[in-house]
Amino acid sequence: MALMITDECINCDVCEPACPNHAISMGAEYYQIDPAKCTECVGHFDEPQCVTLCPVACIPVNPAHVETRETLMQKYERLTAAPAA
Template sequence: MALMMTDECINCDVCEPECPNGAISQGDSTYVINPDLCTECVGHYETSQCVEVCPVDCIIKDPKHNETEEELRAKYERISNAG
């Protein structure tokens, strides 16, 4: 699954620079995660770096983007090859 921000995001700015895929950006009222770029850090790290640094635990799995580990790895490879 891709990750998503909840409304509890406090715009603390710590997650955006941690994302190796550039999936996190400032939205209208909170940061947002682009599901087309989010691989939950598969291919980069053992754990999702944004989740690790979030002080308010507002980053959850996005139920609208259910993906397996294999699908996340394929997305990582597609993103990596496009760059």
């Protein structure tokens, strides 16, 4: 399951540097999460760092991108694989 940031975001800048996959960036009005890069920190941490650090609890699971832990691990492995020479 990829995460998403709701419009309750206060743009506190805490989540973006905490994301090990660089899936979080500033959108038009508030931060957004790229579901193609979000692994909910699987492979990096036990818990999603953005959710842990968010002071307003505005980062729920994105219902449009439901994934199993196994799928998230596969995504993590793709994202962290060394490029072919």
